[in-house]
Amino acid sequence: MPSAPLIVPVEGTVAHSPEGPLLRLSRRLDGHDTFLTGSLDIEDSSVPVRILTLDDVTVLRPANSFPAPADGEHWRGRLHLPHGLRPRSIPPDLNAAAHQGGRSLDALDEAELRYVLTFLSEATTADIRHARIEAVVCALPATTGRTR
Structure with a gap:
């Protein structure tokens, strides 16, 4: 918050x-x-x-x-x-989806993370947010030693 x-x-x-x-x-x-x-x-x-x-x-x-x-x-x-600083934490739903898909969020640099968070925050429905999370996760590299 x-x-x-x-x-x-x-x-x-x-x-x-x-x-x-x-x-x-x-x-x-x-x-x-x-x-x-x-x-x-x-x-x-x-x-x-x-x-x-x-x-x-x-x-x-x-x-x-x-x-x-x-x-x-x-x-x-x-x-x-009026609202102070915007936190830059990875939301739990994105983190869980990346973990489940064997993908690494660590690959995102600061600018990419900012774009991802903005992209997700602008979703107007739960279905759109879910589709956006899937798109982001699919674009991430696989974590070491684990594939999808």
């Missing part, structure tokens, strides 16, 4: 898009990548933002209009994450 609210100092540059300003962080926001919203204290305002974390970059998209700095300009602020 997520922990207490968290405040993270952030900085980056501004890029303007047809949908409005995008605030690109200078560092990927690791461990917080599935939070959809937060609040950014920037200059003299608090702006609700949508947090978009991709492979190697995190972008904040303001939910409301605010006077964004010019394109390419550097900015600093504090990002409030």
Whole structure:
């Protein structure tokens, strides 16, 4: 379960898009990548933002209009994450399926584990989650000395 609210100092540059300003962080926001919203204290305002974390970059998209700095300009602020850190533990159903299938979850690097956990968390039904777990387990290498 997520922990207490968290405040993270952030900085980056501004890029303007047809949908409005995008605030690109200078560092990927690791461990917080599935939070959809937060609040950014920037200059003299608090702006609700949508947090978009991709492979190697995190972008904040303001939910409301605010006077964004010019394109390419550097900015600093504090990002409030209302739900704290996202745990990166392997869920019991995935762990059990991998063990039963003789597959190794240790083969997943940090980015792959993040993708798997996001993939599973976005399943909308138990059947979809089960199918996704099967797909993940089938893609894992066999554990040493055991085959399926």
